[in-house]
Amino acid sequence: MTRIVRRPGAFVCGIDAAMDVIGGKWKVLILWALNEKTCRFGELRRAVPGVTEKVLSSHLKELEDDGIVHREVYAEVPPRVEYSLTPLGLSLNAALEPLGAWGRDHIYRSAEEPGAEAAESGVEVAAEPVAGPGRR
Numbered sequence: 001m002t003r004i005v006r007r008p009g010a011f012v013c014g015i016d017a018a019m020d021v022i023g024g025k026w027k028v029l030i031l032w033a034l035n036e037k038t039c040r041f042g043e044l045r046r047a048v049p050g051v052t053e054k055v056l057s058s059h060l061k062e063l064e065d066d067g068i069v070h071r072e073v074y075a076e077v078p079p080r081v082e083y084s085l086t087p088l089g090l091s092l093n094a095a096l097e098p099l100g101a102w103g104r105d106h107i108y109r110s111a112e113e114p115g116a117e118a119a120e121s122g123v124e125v126a127a128e129p130v131a132g133p134g135r136r
Contacts, residue, residue: 021066021092026051027059028096031085034069035093038084068092 011017022028026048033039033047045056060083063069068089074080085093 018092018095021063021068022096024059026055027063030056030059030063031068031089031093031096034083034085034089038082040080040082044083063089 011020022031029048029051030044033044036047039047041056041060044060045051045053048056051059060069060071064071067086070084070086070089072082072084074082
């Protein structure tokens with residue numbers, strides 16, 4: 001197995017390094033699905049609606065190379081492959097939990113705030129001017 005080794009100096013900060021691992025539309029959803037249970041490829045495809053087989057396969061390979069996902073191949077006929085999170089993957093999901101909580105709060109808060117309808121319709125709501133250089 002080829003392991004991708006990244007140079008620590010290649011990233012601006014820890015967020016940059018984390019985003020390199022979880023970047024993309026589908027990786028976080030794949031991690032969420034695997035946090036629920038060990039899955040076969042088809043189960044993951046159903047758990048992440050909209051992802052193509054090609055993208056799912058590519059993302060699983062990248063997550064495996066990064067040590068986030070474990071791929072278990074069983075010597076059976078027909079072959080069976082299962083995907084699960086490694087301890088590193090579990091720790092990554094734990095780190096993503098506050099982000100998920102923020103997202104849930106943001107969804108509910110924006111639905112309850114005045115002007116939410118205008119924001120959803122694409123109408124811009126005027127904001128208070130911000131004091132900047134030369135402003136008081």
